[in-house]
Amino acid sequence: MDLRPYQRASLDALHAAWARGDGAGLIVLPTGAGKSLVIAALVRETLAANPAHRVLVVTHTRELIAQNHGELLNLWPGAPAGLYSAGLGRRDEGAQVLFCGIQSVWNRVPEIGPFDLVVVDEAHLIPRDAETRYGRFLAALKAARPDLRVVGLTATPYRLDSGRLDEGPGRLFDAIVYEANVGDLIYQGYLAPLISKATATALDVTGVPRRGGDYIPSALEAAVNQDWITRAAVEEMVGYGQGRRAWLAFCAGLAHATAVRDAIRAEGHTCETLSGETPKRARDRMVRDFREGRIRCLTSVGVLATGFNVPQVDLVALLRPTQSTGLYVQQVGRALRRAPGKSDALILDYAGLVRMHGPVDIVTARSAAAIRGRESEVRAKACPGCGALIALNASTCEACWVEPESEPEGPGHEAAADDAHPILSAALADWQPVVGWSFAAHARSALPDALAVVFHLPERRSHGIVLDLEQVGYPREKAVQWWRQHGGGRDAPMRVAEAIAGRHALTRPEAIQVRASGRLTETIHYRFGDGRTFTDSRRVA
Structure with missing residues (x-):
């Protein structure tokens, strides 16, 4: 099996945890690191060691269900695999390896039968509350087979409302058994390098109220969806995007996403808006046209932050301020996949997320309680020589090698009109x-x-x-x-x-x-x- 070293190491770590008798484990791999291949390899190795076992792979969108199912069949064409998904129109409840959507199976345990291993993809979407669909589903499976093994895969092992997935009461996972670092995989050539540019346009969320740890959506959209701000941001985006192939813009609401779409169209570029309300066929068509280059930009609200696999994305505009570290990492992660002709990806941070959460390769999970009262905390500092955002503990700047000031200045929502603003923590020391x-x-x-x-x-x-x-x-x-x-x-x-x-x-x-x-x-x-x-x-x- 042609696994990358870190993919092999993640499965070895999982098997070692099981050998120790540990409980449910988490494998943390960045977006673009090949979670589907890791899942496929785990399924094949499980059945090779235990031919009578049944394996269930569960996630939340039909795109991910089909992607994971297809990866296994690519690896193992004769796999005894089936689908159980209303969105895909399949109910292969008797399959030995069943790829399914949680919405379709959460109350169908008697119908699909017992399993020996459950793999949860995009595990960060599981709420902590045991009374949710995921909680009830896993409890029913464990009741049917008490020695059930559970493993989760995610790029972000934390939630805004409840902190890390392996900590606190009611957690469904016991420990992170393996975690790969974004910066390491970029350095090793497995992920696309990220760069960023300072934006003269900055979104001001001063006074926007919060609920559940993040901004109230309606109030946030009202604050950022202003015509002059949208036009200024889009003008910058179009300028920076010349020569770039595929743009994504994450917006604060449907009206905001529509306004950004219209402004991009006014600049002479094809653009469509995707939201949770977009019909399935229209969404499939838009994503297909975007992947094939007939649409230059997609503006998104509430979708595309997870499970969206278009490697050609080489520009991401962050137009949705958020206190959620996980959402920030997931949005940036859409640009990490490598593609032919793609040398790097550009992140335009209008929302001040790099300063708030830190460079994407060293972000840390913070619960809602930890965030409260610390909304002005700066988690990155600007290099005085070039304006690059670097980690607070960095002593040098990769972009210009100027010694930064010892103390960061300001809360980081103001505009900055310097040169490059790297989104990575940067700075390798000298040999x-x-x-x-x-x-x-x-x-x-x-x-x-x-x-x-x-x-x-x-x-x-x-x-x-x-x-x-x-x-x-x-x-x-x-x-x-x-x-x-x-x-x-x-x-x-x-x-x-x-x-x-x-x-x-x-x-x-x-x-x-x-x-x-x-x-x-x-x-x-x-x-x-x-x-x-x-x-x-x-x-x-």
């Missing part, structure tokens, strides 16, 4: 020569000993990492990968003492490059004397 390294045992009270590796750098500086050779599952897999990449051979040591004794077999890297990829994680790039490179993401040692 640092490795002048030596050392190995030692790292004792921990609640976990097996780990191998501590310290890279000695010029000017008596150093950088340390920890390898979990004596653990199982994903931590062990990461340590083995590191050992092999450094020339230690396929059979990595099982014990720290063995690793220390065998350290002379390893090849020391010529230089390393380190960047933060989150508050507690980092990405290390290793360069060897033969020109070979290796990238490793891990928790901060």
Whole structure:
């Protein structure tokens, strides 16, 4: 099975969690990272190991149902797979592998029968309340088969109203078993690079009331749907969009989306509006014409933020202010897929979302309670040299390498008319020569000993990492990968003492490059004397 390394690692981590007896797990993969292929591989591996098992893959839209079903058939043409979806006109309730929509099956457990594994795609759409359709559906399946295994896949493991999906009372998932970082996958070439431009037009939501942690839709639309603002934003969008293939504009309401559509048409470009009220056939036609280049832009309200797969998207206009970190990440994620002729994607942030939530590769989940009273908190700062938005803890700017000011200024809703505003946290450090390294045992009270590796750098500086050779599952897999990449051979040591004794077999890297990829994680790039490179993401040692 031709899985990318991170896709393979996600399934290995899931199997390791199950081997430990852990409960429902979450796999977190960015938009465009291939969740459908991971699901297909999981289904095939499950049936290969347990031929009599039944697997149910459930999500919320017919597009995703068909996409996941099609991916399995591409991988395994003879798969015993069926569909149960009113939107697709199929009810194959007896299929061994059933792809279904939650709206169609939530109260049909007796009809579809018991299952051994349930895979929930776009798991962030599951509310915390156990009395919802998802809650009742999963409870009924567990009642029919108590040893049921459940796994969720999502790009955003949190909700505005209830925080992380694996935390708090009433949660349906117990832990995140694997998470891939957006910045790492861009660096490795799996996702499209993102860039952004400062917009002279900014949406002002001062005084807009909130309910349930986010802005009240009617009040938000009234604040931003003003003709002069729309015309100014569209004029910028059209200017920046020259030479770009496919534009998406996320809007605050149907009237707002229609106004943006009309303004784009007035500039001489084809544009249509999609909403939850758009009839199914019309929506299919619009998306098909957009994918094939007959429509330049789609304006959206309440749709397209999840489950929309058009890799050609190379411009996203954020015209809907939101306190929801998940919605922000999902909207930006529409541009992450790679496509022929697409070198990068442009994000135009009229809504101040980058400043509010932070660069997209280091955003953190915040519950509604944490957000209240902190609406003016700035989660990114501007470089004084070029205006690039970079992480608050970044010391340099990738765009111009000017040292930023130590303190951010202002709440970030004002207009900014500088140059590039990167939406990524940016700033890889310089390559640092490795002048030596050392190995030692790292004792921990609640976990097996780990191998501590310290890279000695010029000017008596150093950088340390920890390898979990004596653990199982994903931590062990990461340590083995590191050992092999450094020339230690396929059979990595099982014990720290063995690793220390065998350290002379390893090849020391010529230089390393380190960047933060989150508050507690980092990405290390290793360069060897033969020109070979290796990238490793891990928790901060």
